[in-house]
Amino acid sequence: MARRRQAVTIKHVAAEAGVSLQTVSRVIHNGPNVREAVAGRVKAAIDRLGYVPSIAAQRMGGSRSYLILALNDRDRTIEDWRQRQGTDWVDQMLLGGMLKCAERGYRLIFELVDTHSDHVEREIMAALAALQPDGVILTPPHSDNGIITRLLAEQEIPFARIGSLQPGPGMALSMDDEGAARLATTRLIELGHRRIGLIAGSPEYAISGLRVAGWRQAMATAGLPTDGLLAEGDFSYASGRSAAEMLLRAPIIPTAIIASNDQMALATLEYARHQGLNIPDDLSLISFDNTPIVRFTHPPLTAVDQPIAEVTSRAVAQIIDAQSGLAVLDTATVVPAGLIERGSTAPPRPGSPE
Amino acid sequence: MARRRQAVTIKHVAAEAGVSLQTVSRVIHNGPNVREAVAGRVKAAIDRLGYVPSIAAQRMGGSRSYLILALNDRDRTIEDWRQRQGTDWVDQMLLGGMLKCAERGYRLIFELVDTHSDHVEREIMAALAALQPDGVILTPPHSDNGIITRLLAEQEIPFARIGSLQPGPGMALSMDDEGAARLATTRLIELGHRRIGLIAGSPEYAISGLRVAGWRQAMATAGLPTDGLLAEGDFSYASGRSAAEMLLRAPIIPTAIIASNDQMALATLEYARHQGLNIPDDLSLISFDNTPIVRFTHPPLTAVDQPIAEVTSRAVAQIIDAQSGLAVLDTATVVPAGLIERGSTAPPRPGSPE
DNA sequence: CTGAAAGCGCTAACAT
DNA sequence: ATGTTAGCGCTTTCAG
Numbered sequence: 001m002a003r004r005r006q007a008v009t010i011k012h013v014a015a016e017a018g019v020s021l022q023t024v025s026r027v028i029h030n031g032p033n034v035r036e037a038v039a040g041r042v043k044a045a046i047d048r049l050g051y052v053p054s055i056a057a058q059r060m061g062g063s064r065s066y067l068i069l070a071l072n073d074r075d076r077t078i079e080d081w082r083q084r085q086g087t088d089w090v091d092q093m094l095l096g097g098m099l100k101c102a103e104r105g106y107r108l109i110f111e112l113v114d115t116h117s118d119h120v121e122r123e124i125m126a127a128l129a130a131l132q133p134d135g136v137i138l139t140p141p142h143s144d145n146g147i148i149t150r151l152l153a154e155q156e157i158p159f160a161r162i163g164s165l166q167p168g169p170g171m172a173l174s175m176d177d178e179g180a181a182r183l184a185t186t187r188l189i190e191l192g193h194r195r196i197g198l199i200a201g202s203p204e205y206a207i208s209g210l211r212v213a214g215w216r217q218a219m220a221t222a223g224l225p226t227d228g229l230l231a232e233g234d235f236s237y238a239s240g241r242s243a244a245e246m247l248l249r250a251p252i253i254p255t256a257i258i259a260s261n262d263q264m265a266l267a268t269l270e271y272a273r274h275q276g277l278n279i280p281d282d283l284s285l286i287s288f289d290n291t292p293i294v295r296f297t298h299p300p301l302t303a304v305d306q307p308i309a310e311v312t313s314r315a316v317a318q319i320i321d322a323q324s325g326l327a328v329l330d331t332a333t334v335v336p337a338g339l340i341e342r343g344s345t346a347p348p349r350p351g352s353p354e
Numbered sequence: 355m356a357r358r359r360q361a362v363t364i365k366h367v368a369a370e371a372g373v374s375l376q377t378v379s380r381v382i383h384n385g386p387n388v389r390e391a392v393a394g395r396v397k398a399a400i401d402r403l404g405y406v407p408s409i410a411a412q413r414m415g416g417s418r419s420y421l422i423l424a425l426n427d428r429d430r431t432i433e434d435w436r437q438r439q440g441t442d443w444v445d446q447m448l449l450g451g452m453l454k455c456a457e458r459g460y461r462l463i464f465e466l467v468d469t470h471s472d473h474v475e476r477e478i479m480a481a482l483a484a485l486q487p488d489g490v491i492l493t494p495p496h497s498d499n500g501i502i503t504r505l506l507a508e509q510e511i512p513f514a515r516i517g518s519l520q521p522g523p524g525m526a527l528s529m530d531d532e533g534a535a536r537l538a539t540t541r542l543i544e545l546g547h548r549r550i551g552l553i554a555g556s557p558e559y560a561i562s563g564l565r566v567a568g569w570r571q572a573m574a575t576a577g578l579p580t581d582g583l584l585a586e587g588d589f590s591y592a593s594g595r596s597a598a599e600m601l602l603r604a605p606i607i608p609t610a611i612i613a614s615n616d617q618m619a620l621a622t623l624e625y626a627r628h629q630g631l632n633i634p635d636d637l638s639l640i641s642f643d644n645t646p647i648v649r650f651t652h653p654p655l656t657a658v659d660q661p662i663a664e665v666t667s668r669a670v671a672q673i674i675d676a677q678s679g680l681a682v683l684d685t686a687t688v689v690p691a692g693l694i695e696r697g698s699t700a701p702p703r704p705g706s707p708e
Numbered sequence: 709c710t711g712a713a714a715g716c717g718c719t720a721a722c723a724t
Numbered sequence: 725a726t727g728t729t730a731g732c733g734c735t736t737t738c739a740g
Contacts, residue, residue, distance in 0.1 A: 417734080
């Protein structure tokens with residue numbers, strides 16, 4: 001293998017423009033103390049030669065690497081990829097992250113790390129040592145992994161914790177789960193529903209509680225009771241089915257159900273159909289997350305849209321700002337979620353039980 | 355921003371093990387000329403210190419970067435991500451590529467590049483200069499972009515062209531489209547079908563022709579005619595609908611249809627239902643690609659599975675081998691596709707028209 | 709078999 | 725406002 005050296009280096013540019021290396025460097029970084037005329041000459045030379053600085057060399061010189069590292073949980077991600085259930089979490093993350101990075105002259109590098117392994121520490125250190133990123137983006141469950149956050153804090157690397165609500169080092173960013181649940185519930189109330197069931201997610205996840213809270217709030221505000229309308233699931237399809245069964249076998253069944261994720265909503269849809277219930281006429285259904293599959297069910301599901309791209313985009317922006325020494329928000333960033341109305345919601349049948 | 359320096363460098367390891375830098379370097383690369391005992395001591399020191407070489411420094415020293423760059427078309431990819439139709443091309447590529455890279459001690463970096471722009475050349479050079487990857491993976495339509503392949507060849511960077519059949523520089527890898535079409539057709543013939551329609555993709559893509567050819571071959575082998583059974587689409591949902599309409603409005607309709615991609619299969623499913631045709635009883639349907647959505651239709655679709663992960667995995671392996679000076683296959687690699695049988699295929703109704 | 713020296717491309721710190 | 729110097733961490737010569 002031939003050794004590959006940089007084709008055109010800062011030296012060539014310097015020679016071409018008739019200035020010193022340092023001046024070129026300053027021009028590249030929009031540094032101060034360069035006369036317009038000289039800067040122009042240098043820029044022209046850069047253009048003419050098609051010069052692009054080597055990240056490796058920049059890093060070696062002691063400056064930034066212009067690399068931001070996004071860390072996902074290895075097992076969960078690979079499992080999702082293998083299952084091919086259409087979850088586009090990673091894609092949305094890349095969409096938001098890569099575009100924002102590009103906009104700011106950075107690059108996003110996506111890596112997988114094993115949260116549960118006892119050598120997480122080593123794995124993270126290895127990634128940091130190898131890549132020397134300027135910042136790190138953590139996603140669940142890394143976001144709340146104390147070992148990881150402590151390590152990053154020690155290394156003084158700016159990092160974002162996506163989907164985390166806990167205080168701690170790093171910048172917390174998440175979607176407004178409570179507000180989203182409130183939004184969905186309120187919309188159903190507006191449509192005329194009074195008995196609105198909620199299928200909760202696993203209590204291990206903080207978001208589950210938030211979604212329940214939002215629903216409770218909206219119901220309370222409208223003066224509606226919630227007794228017998230809460231069923232607990234764990235985000236799995238199977239648990240969604242049991243929960244739906246519980247809600248739909250009650251003496252007085254709800255006219256609408258909100259499921260805390262798409263899998264459980266799918267299970268509810270299936271069970272309702274199996275029970276001879278027409279959606280949306282007999283039962284309105286709203287799901288959380290808005291992964292691609294809910295567009296393809298019959299009917300397509302109204303869903304709370306999880307703004308992953310937006311959250312990631314902001315995470316990148318905050319990291320870059322932090323690293324540039326700009327003011328860093330100390331408070332958690334909460335991104336509002338939207339409600340995408342499709343065919344699974346409608347007013348309740350006239351004369352539905354109160 | 356505090357300057358971040360490598361915490362533990364090769365120097366520390368050398369000191370710890372009581373040897374020179376060079377010896378450590380040799381141990382890291384399994385170089386020759388190191389006594390067992392010394393190598394052991396060095397390895398122990400590396401472990402104890404948790405040392406990981408800096409990619410940047412390695413690159414600067416003139417060795418590999420251990421980075422492989424995967425290039426996707428910017429517009430198409432972003433559009434896919436925004437549309438959220440559940441296409442998991444990128445995910446499958448990452449799955450195959452990242453795992454194989456990790457296995458070989460490399461890292462995969464995913465980037466977007468604008469094929470159509472007139473400064474592709476510049477964009478690619480910038481990525482190469484900045485990242486200095488050891489190899490590049492091209493995906494359609496980059497794989498057949500002469501400007502890109504010429505550039506890469508000039509730079510003498512090993513690269514793979516995924517989904518390309520054309521000869522040229524770089525290693526061509528693709529799935530066996532012809533064989534896959536043959537497989538699908540043969541399976542339908544086995545089930546008892548004799549009138550099997552095919553909805554072709556856009557003739558601009560070489561794979562379209564291959565899929566048609568495979569179907570023709572299988573039909574010919576079974577002594578079945580194909581007249582009036584070929585409808586041309588362009589991979590879009592709308593074109594799939596027109597094609598289905600054409601096939602299903604003929605005097606004698608087919609008992610089975612193969613659509614050249616999932617979108618067109620979806621359209622066919624929808625149109626058939628609209629025509630009161632039951633799938634699979636009145637009409638069997640097989641689609642190509644096997645993106646996640648075909649699991650969620652009613653019934654779930656039998657589909658040809660496009661082995662993107664496998665193809666990418668092999669591309670990575672070939673690049674690393676090439677770069678290590680190992681023998682490089684000069685012939686194109688063709689990966690067989692599988693057929694995933696789901697609910698959209700069944701024997702034809704007894705007494706169906708011949 | 710092992711070590712020492714030179715340099716990769718770039719930047720921060722210090723001149724001028 | 726610009727140039728010079730001294731590394732960054734590593735690898736590849738080339739000596740021992």
